[in-house]
Amino acid sequence: MTTSLSRGPYKPGRIREQSRDLILQAAEAEFACHGFRGATMQRIAESAQVPKANIHYYFSNKLSLYGSVLENTLNLWDTVFNELSSHDEPADVLSRYIDAKINFSRTHPTASRLFAKEMISGAPHLSAYLQQDYRLWFKQRMSVFESWIAQGKMDNIDPAHVIFMIWASTQYYADFEPQILIATQTEQLTEQAFINAASSIKQIILKGCGIKY
């Protein structure tokens, strides 16, 4: 962007990051609600309270903006993924992981929804990520479960389905919030509601897998 020989009297500013983050935050909400095609740059601009042209100053086009939003989300995601460590007892490991996942659903519901929408659409913008980090992560965790089964620490259940069940159950409280609110006759999901959900999920998963606790 800058000419190579310019020793211009200017340093890349920190306004940049501030404005970028403001736009990214508005974009995340809009993309999570309406998907890539359904979101409009105009609505994102209004939500972030900046002119539309300002978005195009920071992001070359809509796809690039979406890519940046996804990247942000995946970084958050990875943090939770790594919570599932291989040492310690199965009960501790899974309990901590379920707590971390439920906590993510509570604190980052739009990130969860964005990811879900992308998946339901066939994950056209996630193939690279899924093929790399995710695939490796999944394989490694599978082998942890298998060693637990071999050691008689849990029942002989296909670990893949256990992981899917944990993901599905925990993300449900972010993705399907309207359904839960109406079923439970409440106005909004409190922190206590998430704690209760985590507790029930842990109880069923641990006992259901025959894990001592």
Place this chain on the structure above:
Amino acid sequence: MTTSLSRGPYKPGRIREQSRDLILQAAEAEFACHGFRGATMQRIAESAQVPKANIHYYFSNKLSLYGSVLENTLNLWDTVFNELSSHDEPADVLSRYIDAKINFSRTHPTASRLFAKEMISGAPHLSAYLQQDYRLWFKQRMSVFESWIAQGKMDNIDPAHVIFMIWASTQYYADFEPQILIATQTEQLTEQAFINAASSIKQIILKGCGIKY
């Protein structure tokens, strides 16, 4: 629709239903993939291989088409909902319900995805349905679980979370198919894969809830 006094020499044709269904099918796929805002009438028309004006002959506007698609989907949904009957032993009832739900994910993945997208967007077009049929259904099933708990037929777990867990786990195999395919390193989910999934879910839910089987 027909003027009340017309004894015109024409009977409402059956071409109507045929063409409507063709359009509805294409619309379901498009809406499931791109959401309400992201879907376009042009793409639906191309997918159904009819001129765009033909869609507007059968459906007054985009929202009306979306409403008809949702209505179709909800009718299918109700069928599965009713599978959870109140008599018989918990193990039988839940086993049959989980099988029915997994089967729905296999045979009607787009319906499941459409419903999921609508939910993630905040269910703006489903409030009426959710407030009526769904709310009543949920209350009734909750009381069935509670009677099981009172009879000592299952552990004391909040039934709402059990139901959410079953819904989440079974719908996951339709909604998050790309993630599962990459994790399991397969090209597509076979019928056997769904059977295995149902088997694992049943095992965990039943044992996890302390239900004898």
Place this chain on the structure above:
DNA sequence: TCAATAGCTGTCTAATTAGTCAACTTTTCA
């Protein structure tokens, strides 16, 4: 057979869309 109605579609329009650009203001630092 034929007229009445259902069914169909090419062509148009007004609104919205993503993206461009040149002119402008603000920030930086030597």
Place this chain on the structure above:
DNA sequence: TGAAAAGTTGACTAATTAGACAGCTATTGA
């Protein structure tokens, strides 16, 4: 302080959008 670069934005464009409509063909039943 001043000039260079970063940051900003109103006004524009070309493409796409949902939808309207007039005129057409196909189907029906008496």
